[in-house]
Amino acid sequence: QITLKESGPTLVKPTQTLTLTCTFSGFSLSTSGVGVGWIRQPPGKALECLALIYWDDDKRYSPSLKSRLTITKDTSKNQVVLTMTNMDPVDTGTYYCAHRPGSSGYIGHWGQGTLVTVSS
């Protein structure tokens, strides 16, 4: 059974750095083709993929946010960490951790999501 859970602050101030941790079970990020991503959704708006990290440590970032994002993995702890610098109120939304099971490219499992509010 695959599970993913997001953890981190629910409230951050403008200009601060957001750090989110995804803790997962039921799969290994060492398996060929597997990836874990962060996908966010502002209230009432569409999904947006922020970053993906693959089994071989290849990383892909949203081009529009690349300068603000860092994604890393700790395979031994089954964790993936996303940092996002210089937070702004427009970054408010639900942040999902997601499992990409293989080269087919779809998201097979999602975390429950964590709502992050950016406000002073």
Next chain:
Amino acid sequence: QSVLTQPPSVSGAPGQRVTISCTGSSSNIGAGYDVHWYQQLPGTAPKLLIYGDSNRPSGVPDRFSGSESGTSASLAITGLQAEDEADYYCQSYDSSLSGSMVFGGGTKVTVL
């Protein structure tokens, strides 16, 4: 503005058939990247509905079907039911964006 374009909303009466389009370009759907579809019920995380253009995961009713042609894809729901009222998103990848995962803007399906 999303890389993949979907209609904001579609509606239909119970039992009817509705379709949702997902229009891309030569750098995503047209480049051969598969299209995947997700259903998001209010207040919940998205759920995989269709993968690899037209495949249904175990447990997804066969009322849902997907297709792809050229630079576009479509999701069809036949025999529309009240429980199908949700937001639907298409997803693919884009070579002009360094192979980033991209989503459509989402379509709200309303059951009249």
